[in-house]
Amino acid sequence: MYSSLYLRSRVFRLSLWLVCITLICVLASGCAAKIKTDPFKAYADANRKLQDSADDSLKIAYDWSVSSYSRRVQTSKDAIMGLMLMPDENDPFGWKAPEKKSALPLKVASFRGGVNRLNSSLVQYADLLMQLASDEIISSKQFEQMAGDLNSGVKGAFSSIGQSPGDSKVALFSAAAMTAAQQYLESKRKSHLIEVLRSNQKEVESAAGLGKEAARILAAVMRQEYNDESAELARKASVEPLLKLDERYVAQLQILRALHDAYDQLPVAHQQLSSSLESESSQLGQIQALYENALRIQHLCADLKKTK
Amino acid sequence: MSFDKESKCKVIETMQAIYRNGQILEMELRFSDRKEEAEEVWRKNTRLSTEIDVLIGKTMDEWLGEAATVVKRLDKASGQLQDSIDEIGAAINTTQKAIKVVGAFDDAFNTAMKVMKLL
Numbered sequence: 361m362y363s364s365l366y367l368r369s370r371v372f373r374l375s376l377w378l379v380c381i382t383l384i385c386v387l388a389s390g391c392a393a394k395i396k397t398d399p400f401k402a403y404a405d406a407n408r409k410l411q412d413s414a415d416d417s418l419k420i421a422y423d424w425s426v427s428s429y430s431r432r433v434q435t436s437k438d439a440i441m442g443l444m445l446m447p448d449e450n451d452p453f454g455w456k457a458p459e460k461k462s463a464l465p466l467k468v469a470s471f472r473g474g475v476n477r478l479n480s481s482l483v484q485y486a487d488l489l490m491q492l493a494s495d496e497i498i499s500s501k502q503f504e505q506m507a508g509d510l511n512s513g514v515k516g517a518f519s520s521i522g523q524s525p526g527d528s529k530v531a532l533f534s535a536a537a538m539t540a541a542q543q544y545l546e547s548k549r550k551s552h553l554i555e556v557l558r559s560n561q562k563e564v565e566s567a568a569g570l571g572k573e574a575a576r577i578l579a580a581v582m583r584q585e586y587n588d589e590s591a592e593l594a595r596k597a598s599v600e601p602l603l604k605l606d607e608r609y610v611a612q613l614q615i616l617r618a619l620h621d622a623y624d625q626l627p628v629a630h631q632q633l634s635s636s637l638e639s640e641s642s643q644l645g646q647i648q649a650l651y652e653n654a655l656r657i658q659h660l661c662a663d664l665k666k667t668k
Numbered sequence: 669m670s671f672d673k674e675s676k677c678k679v680i681e682t683m684q685a686i687y688r689n690g691q692i693l694e695m696e697l698r699f700s701d702r703k704e705e706a707e708e709v710w711r712k713n714t715r716l717s718t719e720i721d722v723l724i725g726k727t728m729d730e731w732l733g734e735a736a737t738v739v740k741r742l743d744k745a746s747g748q749l750q751d752s753i754d755e756i757g758a759a760i761n762t763t764q765k766a767i768k769v770v771g772a773f774d775d776a777f778n779t780a781m782k783v784m785k786l787l
Contacts, residue, residue, distance in 0.1 A: 438718065457725075467725040474732040481742035488749035497756055506763060541763050545756060552752040560745045566738045573673055573731060580680045580724050587684065588717065591691045595698065 395550055399636040400486075400493035402647045403629055407486040409654035410622055411479035414571070416661035417615050418472040421578045424612075425465040428585040431592070439463065468581060475574050482567055482626075485560070489633070492553055506541075550637060557634045564630045571623030579616045582609065608667065615660045618653055625650040676727050680720065687716050 433439045442463035448454030457466045491497065586609045593602040629647040636644075690713035697706035 464721050464725065467728050471728045471732065474728075474735050478735045478739055478742075481739045481746070485742055485746045485749065488746050488753065492749060492753050492756070497753065545759055545763075548759065549752075549756055552756070556745070556749055556752065560742075563738065563741050563745055567742060569673075570731065570735050570738055573677070576677045577724065577727055577731060580677070580684065580727075583681075583684050584717070584720060584724065587688055587691060591695070594691075594695050 394546065395493050395495075395553070396636055397490070397493050397495060399633055399644055399647055400490040402644055402651060403633055404483070404486040404490040406629065406647055406651035406654055407479075407483045407626075409651055409658065410571075410626070411476070411483050413622070413654045413657035413661065414475055414479055414574075414619060415472070416658060417575075417578065417619050418468070418475055420612060420615070420661060420664060421581050422465060422468045422472055424585050425468045425581055428589055429463055429465050432588070442466075464581065464584070471574070471577070475571075478567060478570060482564075485564075489553070489556070492549060492556070497549065554634065554637055557630065557637075561627065561630060565627045568623045568626040571626065572620050575616045575620035575623065578619075579613060582612050582616070608664065611660065611664050611667070615657055615664065618657045618660065622650060622653040622657065625653060676723075676730075680723055680727065683716065683720050683723065687713060687720060690716065 429439065433443070442458060443466075444458055445466075446456040446458055448456050457463065457470075586605070590602060590605055590609075593605060625646060629650045632644075632646045690709055694706050694709040694713065697703075697709060
């Protein structure tokens with residue numbers, strides 16, 4: 361008899377202890393405001409669009425450098441030698457462009473791969489941010505299920521010690537405990553996001569700086585090809601092809617300027633994610649602007665392909 | 669003498685402006701029927717064009733080197749983010765386990781009572 365009473369009191373104490381922990385969780389977490397997922401989704405979409413538009417721009421630069429180089433090859437031996445790939449002693453599957461004579465299209469091809477790799481990392485980072493900010497990570501359904509499980513578990517625990525607190529009281533307790541747990545996790549998730557955004561702002565700025573530089577290097581490639589092709593047409597006094605070339609060159613520079621501006625917007629948009637976590641309303645201004653700029657680049661690239 | 673990123677791009681752009689001016693001069697000479705002088709300008713300018721190509725290629729190589737470092741740092745940041753996601757998932761699992769423990773009180777108590785009766 362004494363043992364049975366002892367056990368009952370132990371179980372009851374344990375239940376009280378659980379209630380206390382739950383209350384501590386509620387007090388520690390406070391009322392965590394729900395994370396707005398829209399800005400994170402928009403940021404991830406914008407990064408994907410930026411990657412696509414940057415690759416479209418690079419494809420155009422590569423195609424132009426190939427056609428221009430093909431013309432140069434006809435008059436220059438060095439240009440032909442620049443296309444003779446060399447083996448890479450350190451990599452059985454690698455290749456090297458010939459030193460000092462390397463063909464610009466090969467450099468552009470390798471540069472395109474590098475820009476794509478950089479953008480892939482930015483996209484991966486943005487996707488993971490979205491995943492952490494997403495409601496799906498802590499779904500309400502999952503917590504409803506847990507509240508139900510807790511409900512029957514608590515009822516069982518009380519009945520074991522010969523007490524019946526009443527269905528409504530148990531349901532209230534289970535719902536409160538699950539709300540507390542959900543808020544605790546929500547608060548934890550929010551603090552993770554704030555920390556990640558803060559600590560990676562510099563990395564995003566560095567990546568954006570490289571993106572801007574890439575746009576400027578590409579402009580130099582385009583200019584180089586334009587200078588040669590336009591001079592060739594001028595020598596033949598081919599007015600109409602020269603006019604078309606001018607039109608294409610201006611359109612390409614417009615694309616690269618837009619790409620440069622998009623990379624300029626990237627760190628500001630990343631910064632806005634932090635602000636959206638602290639603000640009541642969803643702030644999408646800069647993120648939306650980045651998305652629209654990237655979309656505009658894709659349209660400009662598509663238009664340019666049509667006029668070819 | 670080392671150049672920062674901005675200066676390197678500026679040097680290429682300045683060289684391209686000189687190259688373009690050379691081409692304009694070459695055209696003016698051709699259109700004025702001064703072919704020999706035009707050819708001489710063209711020859712010298714072609715060398716400048718090759719140098720610009722080499723410089724653009726080097727700038728791209730340097731860019732690729734810097735990008736590899738930034739990519740590594742971004743991938744590390746993504747790894748940390750994945751850890752955060754896993755941590756939240758683990759916290760949910762812990763909550764689910766805790767609930768199962770509460771549910772097991774009943775069974776544990778009944779078992780204990782049976783054992784008591786046997787003693």
